[in-house]
Amino acid sequence: MIRRMLLAATAALGLSAAPAAAQDRITLVLNWLPGSDHAPLYWAQQQNRYRDANIALTIENGRGSGFAAQRTGSGQAQIGIVDSPSALQARAQGADLVAGMMIYVQSPYGIYWKRSSGITGPQDFRGRRFGAPPADAARVMWPMIARAIGIQPNEVTWVNIAPEAKVASLQSGAIQATTHFYNVHYIYERVFGDDLGYVLTRDIGFNPYGNAFWINGPWLRANRDAAQRFIRVTQAAYRDCLANPAPCVEAVSGPAATSVEDLTVSWRLVAELMGDDPAGNRPLGGMDPARMATTIEAVRTAFNAPEMTPQQVMTNELLDPSIPSHRAPAR
Structure with missing residues (x-):
C-alpha cells in the first residue's frame, strides 16, 4: 500500500515538474510606427490571445513597407506588414514572401x-x-x-x-x-x-491590394502550424475590433503615443479600407487570385519585374473560413 502511494506521488510530481511546451517565437515587423491599423495586434497581445495559442510574439516598429519587406524576406522577422505592391517588388528582387492575410482590401x-x-x-x-x-x-x-x-x-x-x-x-x-x-x-x-x-x-483607377501580413517563405514552409495559429488569432482579433473598437484603440494608444479620440477616428478609416472586396464570399482577410493577378501585373509592368502567379505569392489556407468578410462603412 505504501509502495503504491509512493509511486503515485512520484508520478504526480513528475507530471507537475514536466516542462510546458515551448512557445513558437514569432517576430512581426510593422510597416511604420504603431497606429490604429495595428490596434487588434496590441489588443490581442494584451488579452494573451497569442500566448494562449502557444505563440511568443514580438512586435517591432517599422520604417516603411520596403524596410518591412526586406526584414521579413531576409528571415530577420518571420512576418511583416507590407504594402502589397511593395512586397511584390521585393519578391521580384529575390525576397521569398507569401501573403497570408489581407488587411487593406482597398488601396490606402x-x-x-x-x-x-x-x-x-x-x-x-x-x-x-x-x-x-x-x-x-x-x-x-x-x-x-x-x-x-x-x-x-x-x-x-x-x-x-x-x-x-x-x-x-x-x-x-x-x-x-x-x-x-x-x-x-x-x-x-x-x-x-x-x-x-x-x-x-x-x-482614379489604381486600386491594388494594400497592406497585408506577408510571411517569410522558408519559415512558412517549415512552420505552417505556427503561421496558421498566428493568422487565425490575428484574423479573429480584427473581427472583434471591427465589432467593438473601443478596447482595441485603448490598447494601442500607449505604443502609438496618440489619443484614443484620434485613434478612434483613424480606425473608422481603417475599417473602410478593410472592406468590400469585389470578389465577395471570402473570409475576413481572404484574397482573390484574380485581384492579386491584377496587382502583380501592375508591378510587373511598372518595374519590368519577372512574371509571378497568385499561387506563388498568396495563400488563403491559413485563414479561418468561418470568419466572414467585412462590409465597409459608407464614405
Whole structure:
C-alpha cells in the first residue's frame, strides 16, 4: 500500500515538474510606427490571445513597407506588414514572401496638396515638388500612380523628407504635394480645412491590394502550424475590433503615443479600407487570385519585374473560413 502511494506521488510530481511546451517565437515587423491599423495586434497581445495559442510574439516598429519587406524576406522577422505592391517588388528582387492575410482590401494611397498652391487636381501635378521618405509605399509605386493619372513619372520632382515632416512641409510650402495613407486623412482635414485638396488613387483607377501580413517563405514552409495559429488569432482579433473598437484603440494608444479620440477616428478609416472586396464570399482577410493577378501585373509592368502567379505569392489556407468578410462603412 505504501509502495503504491509512493509511486503515485512520484508520478504526480513528475507530471507537475514536466516542462510546458515551448512557445513558437514569432517576430512581426510593422510597416511604420504603431497606429490604429495595428490596434487588434496590441489588443490581442494584451488579452494573451497569442500566448494562449502557444505563440511568443514580438512586435517591432517599422520604417516603411520596403524596410518591412526586406526584414521579413531576409528571415530577420518571420512576418511583416507590407504594402502589397511593395512586397511584390521585393519578391521580384529575390525576397521569398507569401501573403497570408489581407488587411487593406482597398488601396490606402492618397495624394494631398493645398488648393492655394494652384493645384486643382491630378492634371496639375506636372512640374510640382512632392515630398516623402524614399521608402514611402506610394512614392515607391509612383510610376504606376502616374500612369493612372496620365502623366510621366519624371514630371514631378521628389524631395526626401521624414515621415513626420509631411504635414509641416506642406504647410510651409517646402513641398507642394505629399503622399499618405488614408487612415490619417483626418489629420489633413483638421490642419488644412477648406484649403485641403486630395485624391485617393482608388478613385482614379489604381486600386491594388494594400497592406497585408506577408510571411517569410522558408519559415512558412517549415512552420505552417505556427503561421496558421498566428493568422487565425490575428484574423479573429480584427473581427472583434471591427465589432467593438473601443478596447482595441485603448490598447494601442500607449505604443502609438496618440489619443484614443484620434485613434478612434483613424480606425473608422481603417475599417473602410478593410472592406468590400469585389470578389465577395471570402473570409475576413481572404484574397482573390484574380485581384492579386491584377496587382502583380501592375508591378510587373511598372518595374519590368519577372512574371509571378497568385499561387506563388498568396495563400488563403491559413485563414479561418468561418470568419466572414467585412462590409465597409459608407464614405
